[in-house]
Amino acid sequence: MMARGSRLVLITFACLLLLAAAVIAGVALGETPIPPSVVFQVLANKLFGAGFVLDPIDEGIVWNYRLTRALVAASCGAGLAVSGVVLQALLRNPLADPYLLGISAGASTGAVSVALLGLGAGMLSLSMGAFIGAIAAFSLVALLARAAGGGALKGTGQIILAGIAGSQLFNAMTSFLITKSASAEQARGIMFWLLGNLSGANWHDVALAVPVSLAGVLLVSWHTRALDAFTFGVESAASLGVPVRRVQAALIACTALVTAVMVSIVGSIGFVGLVIPHAARLLVGVRHGRLVPVAALTGAVFLIAADVLSRTVIKGQVLPIGVVTALIGAPAFAVILVRGRWVR
Amino acid sequence: MAAWRDVFSSLRTAVYAYFVDWEITRMFVSRLAVLAASIGLSTLAAASPTQYPLTLENCGQPLSFAAAPKSAVTIGQAASEILYSLGLGDRLVGTSLWFSNVLPEFEAQNAKVERLADNDPSFESVINKRPGLVAVQFEWMVGKQGVVGTREQFHDLQIPTYIMPSDCDGKDNLVGADGTRLQPFQIDSLYSSVRQLAAIFDVQAEGEQLVGNLQARLDKAVAGAEQRQAKEISAAFWFSSADLDLDPYMAGQKGVADYMMKSLGLRNVVESSEEWPTVGWETLAKANPTVLVLARMDRRRFPADDIEKKLEFLRNDPVAQHMDAVKNGRIVILEADGMQASLRMVTGIETLAKAVDGFDIQR
Amino acid sequence: MTTVLQCSALGWAVKGRAIVAHVDLHLQQGETLGLIGPNGSGKSTLLKLLSGIRRPCSGQVQLHGKPLASLSRRDVARQVAFVEQQADTGDAVTVRDAVELGRTPWLSALQPWSSEDQRIVDQALADVDMAQMPERAWSTLSGGERQRVHIARALAQKPQILLLDEPTNHLDIQHQLSILNLVRALPVTTLIALHDLNQALQCDRLGVMERGRLVALGTPAEVLTTERLRDTFGVRGRYLVDPEDGARVLRFQPI
Numbered sequence: 001m002m003a004r005g006s007r008l009v010l011i012t013f014a015c016l017l018l019l020a021a022a023v024i025a026g027v028a029l030g031e032t033p034i035p036p037s038v039v040f041q042v043l044a045n046k047l048f049g050a051g052f053v054l055d056p057i058d059e060g061i062v063w064n065y066r067l068t069r070a071l072v073a074a075s076c077g078a079g080l081a082v083s084g085v086v087l088q089a090l091l092r093n094p095l096a097d098p099y100l101l102g103i104s105a106g107a108s109t110g111a112v113s114v115a116l117l118g119l120g121a122g123m124l125s126l127s128m129g130a131f132i133g134a135i136a137a138f139s140l141v142a143l144l145a146r147a148a149g150g151g152a153l154k155g156t157g158q159i160i161l162a163g164i165a166g167s168q169l170f171n172a173m174t175s176f177l178i179t180k181s182a183s184a185e186q187a188r189g190i191m192f193w194l195l196g197n198l199s200g201a202n203w204h205d206v207a208l209a210v211p212v213s214l215a216g217v218l219l220v221s222w223h224t225r226a227l228d229a230f231t232f233g234v235e236s237a238a239s240l241g242v243p244v245r246r247v248q249a250a251l252i253a254c255t256a257l258v259t260a261v262m263v264s265i266v267g268s269i270g271f272v273g274l275v276i277p278h279a280a281r282l283l284v285g286v287r288h289g290r291l292v293p294v295a296a297l298t299g300a301v302f303l304i305a306a307d308v309l310s311r312t313v314i315k316g317q318v319l320p321i322g323v324v325t326a327l328i329g330a331p332a333f334a335v336i337l338v339r340g341r342w343v344r
Numbered sequence: 345m346a347a348w349r350d351v352f353s354s355l356r357t358a359v360y361a362y363f364v365d366w367e368i369t370r371m372f373v374s375r376l377a378v379l380a381a382s383i384g385l386s387t388l389a390a391a392s393p394t395q396y397p398l399t400l401e402n403c404g405q406p407l408s409f410a411a412a413p414k415s416a417v418t419i420g421q422a423a424s425e426i427l428y429s430l431g432l433g434d435r436l437v438g439t440s441l442w443f444s445n446v447l448p449e450f451e452a453q454n455a456k457v458e459r460l461a462d463n464d465p466s467f468e469s470v471i472n473k474r475p476g477l478v479a480v481q482f483e484w485m486v487g488k489q490g491v492v493g494t495r496e497q498f499h500d501l502q503i504p505t506y507i508m509p510s511d512c513d514g515k516d517n518l519v520g521a522d523g524t525r526l527q528p529f530q531i532d533s534l535y536s537s538v539r540q541l542a543a544i545f546d547v548q549a550e551g552e553q554l555v556g557n558l559q560a561r562l563d564k565a566v567a568g569a570e571q572r573q574a575k576e577i578s579a580a581f582w583f584s585s586a587d588l589d590l591d592p593y594m595a596g597q598k599g600v601a602d603y604m605m606k607s608l609g610l611r612n613v614v615e616s617s618e619e620w621p622t623v624g625w626e627t628l629a630k631a632n633p634t635v636l637v638l639a640r641m642d643r644r645r646f647p648a649d650d651i652e653k654k655l656e657f658l659r660n661d662p663v664a665q666h667m668d669a670v671k672n673g674r675i676v677i678l679e680a681d682g683m684q685a686s687l688r689m690v691t692g693i694e695t696l697a698k699a700v701d702g703f704d705i706q707r
Numbered sequence: 708m709t710t711v712l713q714c715s716a717l718g719w720a721v722k723g724r725a726i727v728a729h730v731d732l733h734l735q736q737g738e739t740l741g742l743i744g745p746n747g748s749g750k751s752t753l754l755k756l757l758s759g760i761r762r763p764c765s766g767q768v769q770l771h772g773k774p775l776a777s778l779s780r781r782d783v784a785r786q787v788a789f790v791e792q793q794a795d796t797g798d799a800v801t802v803r804d805a806v807e808l809g810r811t812p813w814l815s816a817l818q819p820w821s822s823e824d825q826r827i828v829d830q831a832l833a834d835v836d837m838a839q840m841p842e843r844a845w846s847t848l849s850g851g852e853r854q855r856v857h858i859a860r861a862l863a864q865k866p867q868i869l870l871l872d873e874p875t876n877h878l879d880i881q882h883q884l885s886i887l888n889l890v891r892a893l894p895v896t897t898l899i900a901l902h903d904l905n906q907a908l909q910c911d912r913l914g915v916m917e918r919g920r921l922v923a924l925g926t927p928a929e930v931l932t933t934e935r936l937r938d939t940f941g942v943r944g945r946y947l948v949d950p951e952d953g954a955r956v957l958r959f960q961p962i
Binding site for chain 2 (some may be wrong): 032
Binding site (some may be wrong): 231235 | 795
């Protein structure tokens with residue numbers, strides 16, 4: 001019987017290998033066919049300084065377009081999945097997802113304000129606008145939840161309702177801005193962004209997405225025992241020695257930040273935060289010590305796969321990735337529902 | 345006379361088109377038959393006054409005029425400039441949908457005409473002018489899903505609407521964001537627009553003269569098509585992007601921009617049949633067109649509308665900067681209005697021909 | 708007899724209405740103190756205040772002489788375990804998972820799961836007589852089995868003080884008796900809220916709550932007098948003696 005420690009090391013190694021394989025698949029497959037030999041040569045050139053002579057366009061595509069997209073997709077998938085796990089545990093609701101706190105709605109309003117109203121006088125990019133909008137919406141939701149709960153964040157129902165109220169408000173503002181100011185072309189362009197898009201990913205995005213996502217996953221991993229303690233409710237967690245308000249505040253804030261950063265980089269990609277936690281539970285059970293890393297890994301691999309699909313399924317056209325995740329996520333959710341172990 | 349010229353040029357184009365593109369050949373040959381049949385009519389009608397009541401079929405709807413309309417409102421810069429060119433400026437009571445400044449020769453006249461809107465006007469502002477005709481450049485302005493209104497809304501108020509055939513001939517505007525061409529664009533539809541508007545307003549002499557001029561200029565510009573064809577020059581038109589991070593709007597097959605390329609003997613690397621589809625930069629980079637054409641416009645709806653931003657992107661993007669066209673400076677800048685069915689289109693073709701011939705392109 | 712848990716002038720109000728007011732209570736080491744009172748008398752709230760899950764509006768709770776508010780939740784959880792009236796979950800946990808949660812206050816990054824924790828969990832399962840079904844899914848358990856698992860979780864916390872909020876409420880009579888016997892036999896100090904007054908007679912001491920106040924505190928014989936039954940509970944009670952073993956039993960009739 002292997003010691004727990006070395007088994008853990010082995011499993012971690014296997015997971016990292018799986019992630020690396022997914023990233024390489026994401027780099028090798030894309031809109032235009034590039035032979036795998038060329039892909040490996042490019043990676044060898046860039047990583048180990050091998051001196052293969054290659055077409056600079058191929059090199060650019062593999063290294064600057066596809067690799068950055070795969071890394072951003074992996075970070076985003078992991079971040080959203082883990083956020084979903086946290087919210088489902090803290091809010092005791094299997095339907096909770098990272099956008100519950102108004103973040104996606106706020107990001108849309110922010111992006112649309114920058115695009116249509118010219119807010120920020122050309123200094124702000126769509127992404128910055130989205131991030132500011134997301135944080136604004138989340139702050140409103142948090143204040144609303146506090147006001148409704150009489151100062152305590154214990155009532156999960158209040159948080160959910162406050163999130164719904166905030167989301168509806170910001171969605172209404174987005175619709176208002178679009179109908180009032182946008183031409184058909186602008187509306188089309190913004191729709192594409194709002195549905196989730198990994199097209200413009202570059203190394204700057206990677207430098208933001210990877211550390212934020214990693215930090216989020218690590219912070220949540222630190223709190224897996226606390227998350228387990230919430231199984232029987234908030235008061236039960238308190239009686240088990242979890243400093244409830246501190247943990248809720250820290251984890252929800254962490255979730256909000258990670259989600260806001262991800263949404264501002266790639267738009268609203270739905271279903272990942274909702275379905276991946278359930279899929280992971282089907283694989284390894286409900287104990288968060290195993291659930292959190294598996295959800296992160298599954299989310300990363302899923303989003304890389306969805307991105308590849310969005311580029312290859314229709315020749316010459318790129319589908320918005322939010323559409324692909326929904327088309328896969330909805331039936332997957334149905335399957336999980338039917339076969340899931342948490343049937344009462 | 346003009347009709348004979350049409351026949352001759354169509355014949356000549358058909359002959360060389362046979363070596364260029366089977367589709368174009370087919371189109372020209374079928375057009376030939378129609379033209380031959382109508383030669384008698386058009387020779388007679390060439391410079392004669394319009395016989396009223398005039399009925400004509402326009403984009404699937406019959407229009408009937410008891411007399412030349414006394415006033416008109418235009419929705420679309422192309423329609424406005426055609427009416428100015430026909431000398432009908434004093435009958436224009438309102439214009440809208442402008443992409444750039446009016447052609448300099450009409451500046452003084454345009455200043456006297458009220459501009460209802462820079463973009464799409466409201467339905468009420470148009471009918472308020474009580475025009476005898478509304479001339480429209482795009483079906484998505486006035487049509488089944490018209491932003492301003494449907495044709496029925498106008499016809500119910502006894503206001504006829506004329507949509508330029510260049511936007512509805514062989515095009516399904518209900519599919520694809522800017523419509524999808526079922527048949528490749530033909531320059532004839534532009535000539536028809538001019539001729540039909542001239543007929544409606546009883547200025548057919550001016551109409552024939554205008555068409556004649558356009559024809560001559562076009563023939564001169566496409567003269568070198570064979571040589572360019574032999575050099576296998578490919579091209580792509582970049583109109584704009586919703587965001588520089590998102591996929592660009594490129595000219596698709598069968599549209600006006602594509603016609604410009606084909607008539608000059610250039611191959612369009614974009615394969616979609618939509619008028620302005622989004623194409624990923626990866627696909628464009630791999631296709632590596634010999635020449636890149638960028639749209640210059642005054643509009644600033646998207647950051648990429650600015651020609652400087654487009655050029656900056658091409659210079660700095662780690663993949664695009666390695667494209668042949670970018671590395672060797674084979675970038676042509678055309679006015680955005682020159683990429684649509686309008687009088688400026690011919691200017692656009694001339695500019696493009698001159699630029700491409702000026703590049704040092706080896707086989 | 709040392710006082711392990713005490714509260715002085717404890718109060719908690721919501722929207723101006725006092726749910727608990729001016730309660731003074733001392734819990735002696737090793738005793739089983741029963742808390743009785745009609746519905747809405749504040750028993751649950753008092754238990755939550757004593758365990759530190761809810762913060763009082765007035766007054767203070769002291770654990771081993773130290774104010775409860777000054778201790779970290781973790782330290783409190785190592786000494787006090789609380790079993791709620793109703794705690795349920797939709798997650799697919801097993802019996803063992805639920806009991807292992809009880810070790811939470813003792814685990815950390817530096818003190819990971821060890822064989823000692825395993826032993827404690829197994830012992831707790833055995834104590835509540837659930838040792839034969841550790842892998843059973845939560846959703847397949849009956850109400851009584853779930854309650855026993857909650858108690859096992861509390862036991863796994865290895866507390867010195869056990870607070871139970873009406874643990875026998877929805878149980879059938881067999882399980883009511885078995886749980887009460889288990890609790891009384893445990894070597895921990897217990898404060899248990901009860902509805903059934905006959906069951907309350909088995910406790911070492913009884914406290915009676917009425918409209919948020921502690922109106923009586925003492926041995927069952929001292930506290931459960933006919934006057935108290937009439938005034939607080941609104942029933943006429945008479946003590947009968949069981950001829951088999953001489954035990955006293957209450958008989959109730961309407962006033």
